[in-house]
Amino acid sequence: MTRLVEVPAHFDDRSFDQFAGAFAEARRDDERLLFDAHAADWASPYGLVALLAAAQAARRPGSGAPAERPLLTAPTSPEVLSYWARAGFFREAAGLFEIHGKVPRVKAAEESEVLLPVTPVRAAEDVHAVVSKIQQRASAILASELSLDPKATMGFAMALSEACQNIVEHAGTGGWVAVQAYNWRRKLARRVVVIAVADAGVGFRHSLEPTQNKRFGDRWGDAAALEAALVQGVSRFRDPGRGQGLAGIRRYLQRWTGKIAIRSGTARIAIVPQWDDDVPLKEGLPPFPGAQVLIIIPEQGSAER
Amino acid sequence: MIQYIDMHAVLQESISGVYADLVTRPTGRVVRERIERAIAGRGEGDTGEITVARMDFAGVGCIDYSCADEIVAKLLRDRPAVLVLSGITDGHREAIEPVLSGHGLAALIERADGTLESLGAAAAATALLDELVARRLAARRPGGTYALTLA
Numbered sequence: 001m002t003r004l005v006e007v008p009a010h011f012d013d014r015s016f017d018q019f020a021g022a023f024a025e026a027r028r029d030d031e032r033l034l035f036d037a038h039a040a041d042w043a044s045p046y047g048l049v050a051l052l053a054a055a056q057a058a059r060r061p062g063s064g065a066p067a068e069r070p071l072l073t074a075p076t077s078p079e080v081l082s083y084w085a086r087a088g089f090f091r092e093a094a095g096l097f098e099i100h101g102k103v104p105r106v107k108a109a110e111e112s113e114v115l116l117p118v119t120p121v122r123a124a125e126d127v128h129a130v131v132s133k134i135q136q137r138a139s140a141i142l143a144s145e146l147s148l149d150p151k152a153t154m155g156f157a158m159a160l161s162e163a164c165q166n167i168v169e170h171a172g173t174g175g176w177v178a179v180q181a182y183n184w185r186r187k188l189a190r191r192v193v194v195i196a197v198a199d200a201g202v203g204f205r206h207s208l209e210p211t212q213n214k215r216f217g218d219r220w221g222d223a224a225a226l227e228a229a230l231v232q233g234v235s236r237f238r239d240p241g242r243g244q245g246l247a248g249i250r251r252y253l254q255r256w257t258g259k260i261a262i263r264s265g266t267a268r269i270a271i272v273p274q275w276d277d278d279v280p281l282k283e284g285l286p287p288f289p290g291a292q293v294l295i296i297i298p299e300q301g302s303a304e305r
Numbered sequence: 306m307i308q309y310i311d312m313h314a315v316l317q318e319s320i321s322g323v324y325a326d327l328v329t330r331p332t333g334r335v336v337r338e339r340i341e342r343a344i345a346g347r348g349e350g351d352t353g354e355i356t357v358a359r360m361d362f363a364g365v366g367c368i369d370y371s372c373a374d375e376i377v378a379k380l381l382r383d384r385p386a387v388l389v390l391s392g393i394t395d396g397h398r399e400a401i402e403p404v405l406s407g408h409g410l411a412a413l414i415e416r417a418d419g420t421l422e423s424l425g426a427a428a429a430a431t432a433l434l435d436e437l438v439a440r441r442l443a444a445r446r447p448g449g450t451y452a453l454t455l456a
Contacts (some may be wrong), residue, residue, distance in 0.1 A: 124330070244371055
């Protein structure tokens with residue numbers, strides 16, 4: 001028996017909860033999953049990396065045989081297929097899904113919009129590669145298209161590095177990162193650069209539980225874990241220097257009126273700039289494994305809008 | 306004596322590949338351990354003298370917060386030391402300064418014109434300058450700025 005998980009036609013951080021709800025429901029019976037993206041007409045970098053994380057979580061261990069991969073029905077729109085291919089999605093998806101539908105053989109990235117195609121992050125070496133690549137690609141775009149001070153490029157690379165390290169240090173499994181620039185009509189009618197990072201690992205609550213559970217008492221849960229990590233700079237390590245990463249990302253985003261949102265388990269926390277109307281904390285969301293991070297840096301001047 | 310540390314060279318020796326960025330905790334740990342071995346090799350810990358090291362960041366692309374903590378902050382936390390950072394960009398500074406301030410630590414930056422500038426917690430920075438001046442490794446210049454005497 002195969003259970004269907006519908007991929008939202010417009011798949012981004014806003015529609016992710018709908019996807020997570022369908023995913024959680026479908027996983028109940030421990031049957032093989034079919035992710036149906038045939039009607040997809042757009043996916044943000046967040047949607048693409050989250051779909052890979054879902055596939056990672058949906059692999060069913062076979063009895064002695066290799067793990068059974070979930071199924072994916074590829075988008076039918078040629079434009080959408082082409083974009084997903086250029087964004088590097090299918091390169092990663094090939095090993096995670098049994099893909100149905102015609103997938104174009106397009107080389108990932110090397111266009112101005114895709115600053116970093118969907119890229120796996122499993123170890124520190126991968127973070128080095130990501131940081132090196134983004135500095136080569138992003139500098140001109142951040143300065144010319146987002147009107148960021150050229151100095152901001154290094155801060156951007158630092159923020160990206162820390163977001164990726166979160167996977168290496170805490171997830172207990174690999175994950176993916178993607179970076180893209182695009183016109184964000186929904187909120188700003190301006191250019192933005194978006195960093196999306198997702199994994200299907202242990203999540204913030206599990207990672208912080210041994211050191212933070214008692215401190216929070218009855219309040220302990222996904223939301224408290226996210227609050228501890230993002231707002232209080234708490235880390236699972238007792239080393240006093242830990243917790244620098246998310247604190248550094250927050251400082252960088254504060255300077256450039258950016259946004260960060262982290263979803264883990266059944267909660268989502270966000271540092272919300274003036275230009276956005278997101279809520280700072282959501283609880284009781286459909287469960288989804290691991291952590292999914294969204295960072296948005298807007299074209300400068302957009303904060304007044 | 307001031308020990309010279311070429312951070313780009315240490316990085317290249319520490320990681321495989323051709324990366325020029327000081328990023329990730331594991332990389333920071335390896336780089337710091339190499340620096341610690343270099344410092345220990347000079348035997349300054351044996352004499353009880355405070356270690357004075359000049360860390361040249363020229364050629365280093367990006368340094369992230371984790372690496373700044375793992376290298377600069379831990380070198381200062383684990384032993385009495387004066388670190389003089391040269392070849393520092395605004396981006397390097399952006400990562401190192403909050404890490405030092407957060408721990409009440411400080412380092413000195415050697416600007417291109419040779420003058421020293423404090424980075425991190427003010428009280429700790431004053432103590433660093435006092436140490437350098439007392440050991441005649443730095444001197445006050447006309448105008449009130451400080452510079453290394455052996456630059």
